[in-house]
Amino acid sequence: MRRFGFSTLTFVTIALAATAFADGHAQPAPDDTVKARRALMGTIGYHTGILGNMAKGEMPYDAAMATAAAENISAAATMNRLTIWIEGSGVGAAEGTRAKPDIWSDPAGFETAAMGLETAAATMVMAAGTDLDALRGAMQGLGAACSTCHKAYRAPAN
Amino acid sequence: MRRFGFSTLTFVTIALAATAFADGHAQPAPDDTVKARRALMGTIGYHTGILGNMAKGEMPYDAAMATAAAENISAAATMNRLTIWIEGSGVGAAEGTRAKPDIWSDPAGFETAAMGLETAAATMVMAAGTDLDALRGAMQGLGAACSTCHKAYRAPAN
Numbered sequence: 001m002r003r004f005g006f007s008t009l010t011f012v013t014i015a016l017a018a019t020a021f022a023d024g025h026a027q028p029a030p031d032d033t034v035k036a037r038r039a040l041m042g043t044i045g046y047h048t049g050i051l052g053n054m055a056k057g058e059m060p061y062d063a064a065m066a067t068a069a070a071e072n073i074s075a076a077a078t079m080n081r082l083t084i085w086i087e088g089s090g091v092g093a094a095e096g097t098r099a100k101p102d103i104w105s106d107p108a109g110f111e112t113a114a115m116g117l118e119t120a121a122a123t124m125v126m127a128a129g130t131d132l133d134a135l136r137g138a139m140q141g142l143g144a145a146c147s148t149c150h151k152a153y154r155a156p157a158n
Numbered sequence: 159m160r161r162f163g164f165s166t167l168t169f170v171t172i173a174l175a176a177t178a179f180a181d182g183h184a185q186p187a188p189d190d191t192v193k194a195r196r197a198l199m200g201t202i203g204y205h206t207g208i209l210g211n212m213a214k215g216e217m218p219y220d221a222a223m224a225t226a227a228a229e230n231i232s233a234a235a236t237m238n239r240l241t242i243w244i245e246g247s248g249v250g251a252a253e254g255t256r257a258k259p260d261i262w263s264d265p266a267g268f269e270t271a272a273m274g275l276e277t278a279a280a281t282m283v284m285a286a287g288t289d290l291d292a293l294r295g296a297m298q299g300l301g302a303a304c305s306t307c308h309k310a311y312r313a314p315a316n
Binding site: 025026027028032033035036038039040042043046047049050053058059060062064065067068069071072075076078079080081082083084 | 184186225
């Protein structure tokens with residue numbers, strides 16, 4: 001659709017020209033959103049794994065590492081949900097996702113569940129560096145926040 | 159190695175017993191760290207793509223979506239690096255990574271590069287919601303921060 005030679009145009013001019021011919025997608029492609037969401041869940045899972053392994057005694061307790069893990073869960077949990085939970089990127093609309101339509105049909109419930117993770121993660125940030133007992137105490141809330149949201153808003157695996 | 163019947167022990171007791179027999183890994187498995195780091199880069203890439211597509215006119219400018227994307231890049235950029243850039247998870251020590259040994263042999267240089275992304279992301283958070291011109295202006299700094307770090311600390315693709 002582009003009618004201009006690229007070599008004769010500056011970046012900005014190209015950008016403006018492309019605007020004129022843009023096909024109007026107002027949001028990222030669903031497949032990209034699914035990948036990004038899975039990446040974010042991977043980030044949360046990795047850091048929860050560190051804390052969980054410390055809680056279970058499978059990794060030596062390290063206050064700095066535990067605090068870093070908690071901070072990163074909190075950073076992921078508090079990310080702006082607008083780019084991540086885009087309607088049309090759930091089960092039935094996109095591949096490779098277990099995001100249930102309830103996320104969009106019950107936005108208040110989903111927001112409550114998401115806030116539950118934000119709160120549990122903030123609690124973990126305060127607890128993780130204190131000692132192993134405090135970490136273990138906060139782990140229960142963190143696990144509960146994960147499972148509460150997954151039970152309501154994540155479809156079963158296959 | 160466990161000598162106790164699980165059914166007779168509480169979670170905490172199991173955890174303490176497991177501590178005694180833990181094999182002493184003081185950090186996550188390198189493969190897990192690589193996956194988590196790639197996930198984080200995926201999160202940054204997805205959101206940079208949103209801003210880049212708006213800058214190029216391939217996605218309609220949307221102040222809220224642009225701000226959300228910038229906030230999420232900033233959240234990812236400011237994550238605690240302790241769990242993500244673990245020595246022994248780079249090229250030569252782990253599979254599926256392009257993280258160069260220079261990250262650990264030149265920690266001050268790497269920190270400067272990482273801070274460059276933090277600063278560029280913070281600038282984008284302020285600019286993205288203003289208007290498309292402001293977004294485009296901040297995009298140059300963001301792209302420069304990405305490429306500065308990648309040139310120095312990411313190995314070429316195969």
